[in-house]
Each structure stands twice: as C-alpha cells, then as structure tokens.
Amino acid sequence: MKLHKLLSLTVALSLLVACDTNDEALVPDEALQINGITATLSSTQAATRAETSLGVGRTAFADGDVIVFTTIKRTKYPLENFTYGNIQYSYNGSGWARSSNGTTNDPEKIYWSDVTSAHTFTGYCLPSSSYYWQTVTTDNIVTYKGELGYGVDDKGTIDFSTDNESIIAEDLLVSHSKNVKPETGGASAQVDFKHALSNVCVVVNVTGFATNSLDKKVDVTDMVIKNQPCVFTWGADTTTLSTFNVTDTSNNKIKNIKLWRKSVSGENEDKTFVFYGLTTPQNADYRKINGNSDKLSFKFTVTYPNAIDPTQTDTHTYQGTVSDEVLFNSGKCTTINVSLNHKNEKMLVDVNYTDWNYVSTPDLGELRKKSTYMTLTKDDVKIHSTDGVTIDNATWLYTNGNEVYDVYGNDGNTAATAYRITSAAQMLAFAQEVNNAYTFKDKYVRLDADITMQKSATATGYSWIGIGDANDDNKVFQGTFLGGDRYINRLSGSPLFVNLGDSACVEQLYITAIGEVSTGALAGTNAGIIGGCKVIDDVTLSGTTAGALVGTNSSTGTIHACYYTGEGNLIGTDSGTTKGCYQANQLTSLTNSALSTLVTTLNTNLTTWYSDTSNSGKFKSKFQFTYTIGNYPTVQVAP
Template identity: 50%
Template sequence: MMKAYQYFCLIAMMALASCSNEDDSFMPSDALEIVGIEATIDGEQPSRRAAATPAVTVGRTEFAPDDRIVFTSIKRTTAPLESFTYSDIRYYFTDKKNWKRTEGNLPEKIYWTDGSSPHTFIGYSLPAEDYHWVDNDNGTYSGELGYGKDTLDFSTGNDEIKKEDLLLNYSTKTVAETGGLSTKVIFTHALSNVRVVVNIKNFASSASAVDTKVGVGNMVLHNQPTKFKWGIHSSKVQVLDINDSKQRTKDLMLWCPAADGEGTGQSKTFTFYGLTTPQDELYHHINGNDQPLTFSFTVSYPNPMNPAETLTKTYSGAFNDLVHFNPGMCTTINISLNHKDEQMFTDVSYSDWNFVATPDLGELRKKSTFLDINSNVTIHTDAQATIYDATWLYNDGAVLRDIYGNDGTVGMPYRISSASQLLSFAKEVTAGLTFKDKYIRLDADITMQSSSAKTNLEDTTSTQAAVKWIGIGTAAHPFEGTFLGGDRFVNRLYDAPLFACLGSQARVEQLHITTIGSISGGGALAQTNQGIIGACKVIDDVETTGGALVGTNSGLIYASYHTGDTKGTAGLVDTNTNTGTIVGCYQAGDVAGGTAFSIAKTNQGTIACPVPTSLYEIQQQAFTDQLNKGLKTWYATQASRTQFYYVHTAANWPTVQRQ
C-alpha cells in the first residue's frame, strides 16, 4: 500500500518552442494558460487493509529531487487542434512544491483549447536523470532493468528499487481545475512488483527442536527478462520478445525488509520484494519456447546434532504453470516449507501494486455473492470490528476507516468491493450512521446471489431461494452521503430497492442495477429520493410496484435511464412530487399498466425530458442530441452539478458518460 502524495507545482510560462510570445494576441477568449500541475503517484492508494501507515512500500511513493517528467502529448481529447497540441514537454522536480522546465524557451506558454473539454495527457516519469532509457525515434522508448549490471540486486533495500521504478501517465479525461489554470495528473507504476512470502510454519521437525530457529535469505528469481519498451500513446509496458536478440535476462535478487522474519518460532514468515518486467503467455510461448519461472533461496538453522553449528541449505524450484507479472500490479509467490518431510508447496496470487499482509489476507479474496442475508457482518460500533475482524468499517482512534485504510474524504472515499461489505454498509445506515459529508465508492461489480436462485421469474425447478435485500437507509435514518458507482453494477437485486431512503444531502452517481424477481415499495435504485441521482441506469425488465428507477422523487434525477419493460404501472419514476425535478432522462420500454416510455406516472413537479414514440426513435442520433441539448441548457444554471452527457451508438440505446 502506498500513500498518495500530491504536489502543486508552479510552472512559469510553459510552452513549445514553436509558440511565440505573441500567443496572447491570437488565443481565443476561452483558451486558458496552464500554469500549474498537481502530480500524484498512484492516487488510488491506500489500497489494501492496513493501518493509516503501511509497514512496507515498494518503489516510489512520492516525487523526489531529480525526478523527471516528460509529457509526450498534451491535446484536446475530442477534435484536437494542431495549434493546441503539444509534445515533448519536459520538467524536473526541484523540491516539494516546484517543477521546472528542463528544455525550451521558458517565457513561452501552453494553453488549454478551452477550460472545460477533457484533454489527453500522456507522459512518463523517470526516477533520476541517469535513468537508462532510449528514444527509438519511432514513437517508442526502451529501458533496461539493472543497466550495466549482470545481476539485478535489490537486496540492499527499497532505494535500489526506486532507482528502477518507471512511472507512466495516460489519461483522456484530464480537465482543468477550478479557474482553469491548473490540472491534476496521476502517474502509475509501469513495471511489475514481485513479492515472495516464505512460510516456515511446518519447517521444524518438532515444536521443541532446535531447527525452529530458522533464517531465510538470498531469494533469487532466475533468468528474468530485463529489457522493455513503452509507447508515447499508452500506459502499458511491454517486455521485449523472448527471442529478440536484444533481450537480456538476469538473476533478480530480492529485498527482505525484516531479515529476521516476522512472527515467532514456527509461525515466522519471510517476505521479499523487487521489480521485474511485465510477462504473460505471449512472452512465454513465442515460437513454442516455454520459459518457466525458476527460483532459489537459502535456509539456515542450527544442526540438530550439534546446535553450535549452523546448517545452510539451498532450496530451488520451478513453476509448471505460467506465472504472470502484470504491469503496475503485484504478483505474490507463496512458498511453504516442510523440513521434516522435505517438501515445498507453492502458489501465486495477484493484487494491486502495494499492500500490507494481515492475518485475514485470505478474506480479501472472498466471493462477492450473497449466500445468506444474515451473514455475520460487522458495523463500526461492534466490539469485534477491529482492523483485523471488521467487515468494512472500524474505529481507528478518532477516525472511522474502512479496512483498506480510507477515511471517507473526497480523496480517500470508503470502498465497497464485496457483497458482504454492501450489507455492512446497509446495516451501518440503519443503525444511524448517515454518512453526511462522506464519500463511498463502489469498487467492483457486486452480484447479490447465484444465478440458480429461484424467483417468480425463473425456473420453478430451482431449489435455491433468492435472497431478499434489506435496503439502505430508513425514513428515520436516510443515507446522506455521496455514493460513487464508478460505472459499476449491482446485479441480481431482489425484493427491495437498493436504497430505501435517500436524504436531502444524498448524491448517487454512475451506478447501474439489474434485478431478478419483484422489487417492492418503489424503484430498483431508490424507494424515496430527496437528494441527487445522476447518470444511473437500470438494465433489462423490472417488476416493481413503483417506477423502474425510483418510487417517489422529491429531489433531483438527471441523465439517468431504464432500458427494458416495466412490469408495473409506472415508467422511470412512480411519483414526482412538487419539489421533484427530472432532467435529461428516458425510459426505453413498455409499461405493463401505464404509458410506454413514460418518465413518471404522477407528476407534480418539473420534468424536462424528451418523450419518444418508439424504440427506434430512441436509437437515433437525433434523440441523443435532444437529450444533450436539454442537459446543456440546464447545466448552464447548475454550475455545481457533475456534468454527464449521452453518447450515441448505432442501433443501441444512448449511454451516459462523464463530461
């Protein structure tokens, strides 16, 4: 896990040499000079269950003096203009506040084409000026791990890893910050983090034997490819072909931060870290050449026959199955030793770049399917809700954190990545935690139950009953926070809306829902809404006593839709009260007891939505244009709203994306 460090860098007058000091004379009125960049390394962190500060981090966690950034392309994402497209923009990091241009005429400037359109920023960051890389003059760059060395030795510590840690930035959605003068860019790790955990739990011949005093060291991955390349228009690193004459393999010696191991006696583990190049089947199987991962390490322990003597044994092994090393991710190799029977057991797991081992690591890979709505989940007020036993939230002193280390602020939203955590969230709100001023992000598609669950819409021969959802919030305790769906799905929702009550401070964005069976009391997303719903959708047919999306709306719904028939009497919403507003929404389907394509069965408030006459009409560009025209007009008076617009796809429904 890594903590994200953000640095505001004041850059005086940045531009290409092709610009001139007379730029101001022909720049359109909506063009803005870029005078600041806020650079973050892997802004998703912290990403694994841990206390606020991780025990071990690998590679760069912050920018340091001599770090270099090269933006290979800066341009408007849609319909870029040649005069506003920049390349080879170079900076170096001087201290914790400033970046400076390394080349070019410093008085010159670069500009946004305008202050609102998404721009594409592509670049790379080198850890030091002497980092070995080559410009191939064909739109690609090449690098080599451990340049000039026969062995890639990380054993002396993380400083050696940092020297090799290439960062890349590729974003087509970079926008100007407030005022338009600055922007944020996020750099991610380009190479692969490798982690080897050696467990000696069953190593000793007995609990009282002298060989419980074990040391593990000299962990080496053999014949690792070290030459790689990346392109100016991508955030991916590719290892050179295994048969490429320029490819070079080296032994990789890993770093062990706790050389004496973690734990005591036979419960010790030894953990090793390093970097390697991304590798997959394409690398391993070119021209039928299969290269298994091989490794070796030493184990030292007292001689059972003469405890004063230390025995050192070298263990080695190879994986029959391919081991993947993914760019910007961590591959963990787990090794268990059994000295008594001379056996070694291995397996591999994959995770984010950095994480901290905890006693319940296996629980982090649990399935996200509800098997029992009465699952033993915790809320933060439970005595057992500690960092190690909490389902989702726990008290870290005076701070309420999730099990991944987040505190619910806008920069570190609470994350939900399993169905049991979603259930824990629902029970938190029911117990009185409204999440006012807090942010929650759905971090994975959640499947509520297995596909064999029996409902009144499914195969009557199924034996497994569908699990009824309990709903999030009540009239007494509504949800009052911000729920960011992240364009992810809650699938196979049954019986109750996902949210029972959204309060006046609530905001739900970019959340998608599918249902099975009937939804009672209102729409699939919310039974009652007094807050803001933006860019949410319900897919496929819905059987409900209310609208497909919401039952009663007293708040704001915009840029949201339902594609499918409604087996009820209302379309998108059942009742829109006199305080309710619905803008830029549509319903693509029949309504069993009502009017096809209807937005609301009963309307006392404001509805500004085009109403089609057929499914064919909805699939035409003209209908998408109508939706966007209405939203654009409305956004002009709603500066604080997140802006979403529809995208037309031939022979399909208009879909929503963030501006």
C-alpha cells in the same frame, strides 16, 4: 501576470513563465495559459488489506524526478497550435518546475485550447538520471525503450536485496489520460501517474517443525527469481499512445532478480518471510525467449539450527517452479506463496494478484497457504488438558498455568492472537475440543490455510466428525471463527459445525463439498451470527431440513452477506434474521444490468441494516458485494 494558487492532494507546482504582449496576441481569447502541473501518484489500498501495509517502490515524488510529457493536446479535434510534445518538468522537493530538454523549440508557454474541453496528457516519469531510457522514432512513430537493471549483463543478476531504495531507483511511472481538465481557475492541470513495471512479492512460510524454541531461529534469505526478460517499451500504440509493451523481443536481455526482504517484527517467530522486487510485465511466452522455460522458476536459501548442536546451523538451497502460467501485469503485484514443509521438504506454491503499491506485510491471514488432506482420525488427535500438558504433547492446544495456548503461542483472547488452524489435523483437533465440551466462548479461532478434507473427489477414507453435538447443549461452539478469506474443500458427511451457539460468530469462510452433507455445509443449526460466507457449486443434502449453507437458522440466528452458487436453497428452515444474501437460482436469466441492480439492492439492504442501532453488537464485520461481468457477485469486507 497573476500567480494562481494550485490545489493538490499531494504535490503542487507554481510555475511562472515569462510572458509578453506579442505572445498573448497569438492566442485566442478563450485559451488560457497552463501555469501549473499537479502530479499525483496512484496508490489505492484495497479495503480488505491488513491495516499495516508496506509501500514498495515509489510512493511519492523525490528530488531529481523528471516528468516528460510526450503529448499534450485537446482530446477531440486537436488544433495544431495547441499540440505540445516533450515538455519537461523537474521536481525540487516542494513542487514541479518547467525545465528545458535542451532543444531550441521548447514552447515557452502551454495553453488550454479552451477552458472546458478534456485534454490528453501522455508522459512518463523517470526515477533516476542513470536510468536507461531511449527515444526511438520509426516511420514517424515515437516510442520509448527502457531496460530493467541497465548495466547488468545478460544472464546477470539485478540486486534489489539491499533495501527498498534500489527498487525505487528502477520504478518507472507512466501517465496517459484523455480526460484531463483545468483545475479551479483554469491555470493548472492535475495529472495522475501509475506504476509501469510489475511488482513481484514472494512469501515463504516454513512449517513442519517440532514445536520448540529452536524453531524461531530459522531464516530464509537470497530469494532469486530466474530468467526474467528486462527490456520494455512505452507508447508503441499509435492510436492511444498508452500501451506499455511487455518486452522488446528483438533486443531482449534475460536476467535474474534478487529480491529485497523487509525485516518485520515477529517475522521469524511466524516462520514467514516476505520478499519484494520489480520485473517487467510479461506472460509465459516471453519467458521462452533464448531457450528459457515458460515456467517461472525461483530459488532461495533456508538456514536451520543443527539438530545435534543448536549452536550450529545447516543451510539448504531450495529451487521451485510455478507449474501454472504466471502473469506479471503492469502496475500490479504478483504474489507467489511458497509453503515449505521442513519435516518432509515438500513445497506447495500458488499465485495471486493484487494492486500496487500498497502490499500487505506478513499478516498470516492475508497469505494464501494450502494444507494437505486429512490423514488422521479423531483418535489420533489430542485435546488440551488442565493438568499441565506440555507443548510437545499437544496436537493443537496445550495448557500453561491457567491459560490455553495453541502450538504457535496464541492465547485466543483477541482477533490478533486467535488460535490458528493451519492443517486438516488441527481442524480435527478443533472439533475434538468442542466435542469434549470446550466451547471456546469469548475466544477467537482463525483459519490460516485452505483445508482439504479428502484426498480426492471420490475418497471416503477419513470421515469428518463435525464440530459440536446436536444432542448436547454443552458441546456447542460459542466462540468467533474467522475464516480468513479461505476455503474448506471436499467436505462430506457432517456439516463443518454441527451447531453454532447463540454466542458464536463465523465470518469469511468458503466451503466446497463432495458426496452428501446431512443438513448444511457450514452449519446444521445456527443460533449465532454468520457473515460474509459462501458455498461453492452444488451440495447434495441428505437431511429433511437442509440448506446448502445452514440447515436451520433458529430464532436467535443471524445470517448476512452470504451466498450459494449451486442448485437449491441457501438455508433450509429460517426462523431468524437473514440480510443481504442470495442463491444462484435467483440469478437465472438475469441480464448484466439486472445483476448490477441486484448487487446495488443487496448492498443498500446491508448498509441500512448495519446502521440500525438496534443491531449494535450483532456483527463483528460489515460486508458488501461486488459484481463483474461473467461472475457471481462476490463478497468482501466493507471499506
């Protein structure tokens, strides 16, 4: 027999099976023996993620891994002779080899029914021999039952806190594909495995400290997700054999899950702590089992330096509940963002969902944090001074020698060290800086929380003053404002930026407005670059020259990959350059197909424009649109 060379992106297997002429004679001429299995593990990383990422759970196959194919057959009209089940392979560190499951009817060889038809491969891969995995046959239907934290008693705690290895030991992989075709030469098959369980990530951001060196000593530990159902099944759907069931309610075990915290350089300085673990795919209904609340609850411990004696510490245990329904989806990461204010011990919690297994590290631009509304006026905030104002007297910026820093120690000279805005008060201080003729030229400012300007949709107690002065060219923003994929909510009165200078750049900022905005929600006048921004819902404009995003885009102004979902125009008067933008009234009566075509057109125009050498230096980031049925096309950083 000739040994075929296997092609693979990750791991490859060369499998030789004993063959004789009698066996070969039983197979039609067009059938070809499968000599090898190439196993890959899905690990798609989102283009908008931070460059530094952490692989959680299984990112590759390891010694001792076992694949069991419960079904291999031709996808359409399978012939019985070419249907195989319970085919096992084991991994030896360099490739996969056939292994017996201990029965006498193990097929010695596996054949394609032909060399062109798509085949169905259904199977699972268990990470450790101690894992609980049971075959269940009912009414000739075979399903497979597993249990997260096998051996831990009901109401006990699954401990992932020691290291990622404990997560890997529980990380089940499953595969179901109807479209497996022979690789080159027809002797091998490539099969993709995906994470079956759900990854849970909890991000704790502690704020509200006095700005001094003791802040860095705060520590967050012992993160526990409470009352998680831990029994699950695979293959219960007799039609596709692909269903990974949430939980088995007839034999459910409720356990707590203690999460693992990855030590990341600079984590404590940012007062941001990130925890990881696994749980079962579930919704609120399964959390009601055995009398438990459908709300997701958690607890954690925070250690602070003692205010009187800094050599001593105080420890507090905090408990929280996510009020909205939290989903844990198979093969996805659910991130719970907790913002804890040390000053008043208020806790804000929200949730978002991403792919897995690449999870971003504590890059604050990736965290979804919320700020409270404005409770100050411009007279309540301080601007930095050149006479050596100390950090304790600064609302947001302070001077140290010849450099200006924010209260988090950033100098604003690069995107990585951008001045960070995390509250409505700091946004007000930012406006006061520009209105005092500090233009931020060659500096970076980064929005690091969703900012809500007014307490309610009808509140008018604290007016937004606007960044810049329309009547003074010295009071104009000339730096780079990184929106951080965040929102300015309930803006009213003045635009966020009264005017943007010819050196200004604003990216990935989203705005909602209430009441009237004079000329444009993001900017009254733009002479710089605005990219990847959007205005949500209707904006009431009071100016004669007004647009939802920008009132006037001047001759030097550039606006790209932006959109507006309300009634009216994106831009009031446009004398500059606008590329790849849209507004809601362009989408009226468009079919899904037409919307998809519009997105293709927008992306083509953007790609062509970005590649034009004459635009070199005009933009810091490139953007593309994506469209899903039932939603407006959304913008994201291009891969």
